[in-house]
Amino acid sequence: xxxxxxxxxxxxxxxxxxxxxxxxxxxxxxxxxxxxxxxxxxxxxxxxxxxxxxxxxxxxxxxxxxxxxxxxxxxxxxxxxxxxxxxxxxxxxxxxxxxxxxxxxxxxxxxxxxxxxxxxxxxxxxxxxxxxxxxxxxxxxxxxxxxxxxxxxxxxxxxxxxxxxxxxxxxxxxxxxxxxxxxxxxxxxxxxxxx
Amino acid sequence: xxxxxxxxxxxxxxxxxxxxxxxxxxxxxxxxxxxxxxxxxxxxxxxxxxxxxxxxxxxxxxxxxxxxxxxxxxxxxxxxxxxxxxxxxxxxxxxxxxxxxxxxxxxxxxxxxxxxxxxxxxxxxxxxxxxxxxxxxxxxxxxxxxxxxx
Numbered sequence: 001x002x003x004x005x006x007x008x009x010x011x012x013x014x015x016x017x018x019x020x021x022x023x024x025x026x027x028x029x030x031x032x033x034x035x036x037x038x039x040x041x042x043x044x045x046x047x048x049x050x051x052x053x054x055x056x057x058x059x060x061x062x063x064x065x066x067x068x069x070x071x072x073x074x075x076x077x078x079x080x081x082x083x084x085x086x087x088x089x090x091x092x093x094x095x096x097x098x099x100x101x102x103x104x105x106x107x108x109x110x111x112x113x114x115x116x117x118x119x120x121x122x123x124x125x126x127x128x129x130x131x132x133x134x135x136x137x138x139x140x141x142x143x144x145x146x147x148x149x150x151x152x153x154x155x156x157x158x159x160x161x162x163x164x165x166x167x168x169x170x171x172x173x174x175x176x177x178x179x180x181x182x183x184x185x186x187x188x189x190x191x192x193x194x195x
Numbered sequence: 196x197x198x199x200x201x202x203x204x205x206x207x208x209x210x211x212x213x214x215x216x217x218x219x220x221x222x223x224x225x226x227x228x229x230x231x232x233x234x235x236x237x238x239x240x241x242x243x244x245x246x247x248x249x250x251x252x253x254x255x256x257x258x259x260x261x262x263x264x265x266x267x268x269x270x271x272x273x274x275x276x277x278x279x280x281x282x283x284x285x286x287x288x289x290x291x292x293x294x295x296x297x298x299x300x301x302x303x304x305x306x307x308x309x310x311x312x313x314x315x316x317x318x319x320x321x322x323x324x325x326x327x328x329x330x331x332x333x334x335x336x337x338x339x340x341x342x343x344x345x
Contacts, residue, residue: 130215156213159248163211175215185206185222187242189230189249189287 046080055086059114059143067094068143070117072108084110091117095146095172102126103141103148117141123150125170132177133157134168146173154179161187196268197317199231200290204250206240219243228253232275233316235283237263253285262297269319277301278314290316298323308336 055075059068072086089108093101103126105119123139125148126132137152147169154168156179166181209224220242222228228235238258245251255263263283268275278301280294291313294300298312300321309323323337 132215161248163206165211177213177215178210180210183206183208183211183222185208185211185220186203187206187250188203189201 046078048076049079051076065094068092068117070108070110082112084114086110089117089119091141093141093143093172095175097173097175099127099129099172099175101148101172102128103139105139115142115144117143127172131158134170136168145171147171161185196232196270199233199267199316200287202231204228204230204242204253208240226255228255232268233265233285234267235263235265235285237283250287252287255283255285257281262299265292265294267316269316274303276303276314276316276319278312280312292316305337 052075053073055070055072057070057072057075058066059070061067069092070086070089071091072089074087075084075089076086077084086108088106089104091103091108093103095101103117103119103124105123106121108120109118110116111118117140119139119141121137123136125134125139125141134148134150134154134156136150136154139148139150141148149170150168151166153164153166155162155164156168156177163179163183163185165179165183168177168179170177206222206226206228208222208226210222212221212223213219214221222240222242223238226235226237226240228237228240235253235255237255238261239256241252241254242250243252243254255265257263257280262279262281264277264279265283265285266275266277278292278294278299280298281296282293284293284295286292292315294312294314296310298307298309300307300312300314300323302314302319302321305321307321307323309325311324313322314320
């Protein structure tokens with residue numbers, strides 16, 4: 001009496017079932033993964049030609065050394081002004097002495113030729129190695145000459161001391177900074193037992 | 196006052212220049228510095244800090260025809276001591292002040308003039324000397340008021 005199906009046929013049926021299961025699984029995964037794209041930014045600069053999400057952008061200098069890294073959850077480029085706009089950007093910059101500086105803000109824009117980085121809203125410049133931290137509203141960083149500046153009230157801190165001014169400049173390659181306009185410095189003296 | 200040395204230093208100025216390589220902080224433009232009862236006014240003030248980040252030396256320069264000026268109250272019941280110089284150097288750890296060139300010190304009812312006057316804030320001790328080159332008008336001149344004539 002021939003068996004209902006020979007063993008080879010059972011193998012083919014089994015294989016078919018596996019394929020069907022796999023197809024269903026992929027379809028489900030495909031469905032879940034397709035998060036709807038973010039709103040197309042309406043911006044007076046016009047329509048973007050591309051946007052990226054979850055971005056780490058690294059720039060290299062002429063010697064091939066990475067000197068600037070920009071991370072952002074969402075980055076949009078608009079061709080009409082050739083500006084990249086980034087949400088909550090955090091940038092790491094390396095100066096000529098190899099020191100790292102961290103720059104961050106609520107919003108950021110990287111201008112044409114990617115030279116001028118502008119941070120707007122809770123802008124911060126940090127130099128972790130020497131404990132410097134600058135807080136301001138709008139901060140500019142020109143990578144071609146390593147110059148960071150702000151025209152909005154700025155507070156510069158190092159450990160316990162702090163100084164505020166109406167304008168701030170820093171030249172990161174020479175490790176120099178300037179505060180100007182209504183400058184107020186507060187330099188606590190470490191308590192007797194600490195020193 | 197005795198507590199001055201541990202008080203924070205508060206400074207107002209038009210500009211601050213920091214050079215981390217040189218380790219200097221230079222305030223310029225109508226500089227007004229306060230630490231407890233001590234007050235220092237000058238056109239330019241350079242602050243140097245020691246390894247622990249504590250202010251070690253404050254060097255003040257006059258400008259615009261005005262000398263640098265420093266005042267401090269030695270004790271609650273004593274009059275304010277006042278000092279002037281083209282350059283005034285405050286050594287925080289030693290609590291010592293140097294008044295250099297066109298130096299003048301008013302301490303209680305006594306006055307000291309010369310090329311160089313050194314004043315120890317806590318010991319109220321004064322040392323004065325004339326210019327090395329015998330510059331006539333920078334000879335040491337002192338006016339000491341006898342105690343019973345007050």
